[in-house]
Amino acid sequence: MILRFSIFLIILLSFVPSETWGTVYKWTDENGIIHFSDNPQKVPEEYRGRVEKMTPPEKSKEREPPRKPTVLFEQKTDLHGKNKQWWQGLVKKWEKKKGEAENRIEELQIEIRQLEFNKKAFGGMEKEKSRLTRLIQVAELRKNVAIRMLTEGLPEEARKAGAPVEWLINKPQ
Structure with a gap:
């Protein structure tokens, strides 16, 4: 038994690289x-x-500092893990809401002009004009909310989240 263990130990140690060089x-x-x-x-x-x-060259006692892994591209995020594309998507959403409100205002103004033209021809229709005017006010309110979000709200949210304000600028591609 001891002989087998000795042979095994010799074989095992023969594969261990030696640190001594001649x-x-x-x-x-x-x-x-x-x-x-x-x-x-x-x-x-x-x-x-x-x-x-x-x-053989002497081994240096100092270890090399560990190398940083090579990053093919760096994905930057804010404090909440949101990246530039997420913020730009938010900007696009509010720009779309603003555009929709502007289009709605324009449509309602056209309806009012048609109503005024018809009023001269047929008379009345004050209730309809009043209703359209209220709808214009609602659309203008939505437009103003979108503008305020784009100019004040989103930049403030980005600042709080640690996102660069430049991320809010949609550049034409």
Whole structure:
């Protein structure tokens, strides 16, 4: 049993790399062939004058600082994990709401003009004009809310979230 363990231990230790390096001697013969030996006595006498003594480099005691992994692209986010595209999507949403409100105001103003034209022809229709005027006020209120969000609300939210305000600028692509 002890013999088996000893053989196993010897085999195992033979595969462990050794940290001790010896001096290696290098020489080139007349045919240009490079030879190596760890024993200077094995170098032929005619080449002993041209032997190059090679010693392994000493290991540095200082460790190299760990390398930072290479990042192919850096995805920046705010404090809540939202990126530039998310913020620009929010801007587009509010710009769309503003545009829809402007379109609605324009449509309602056209209806009022038609109503005024018809009023001259047929008379009355004050209740309808009053209703359209209230709808215009609602659409203007929505437009103003969207403008305020775009100019004040979103920049303030971005500042609180640690997002650069530049992310709110939609550049034409």
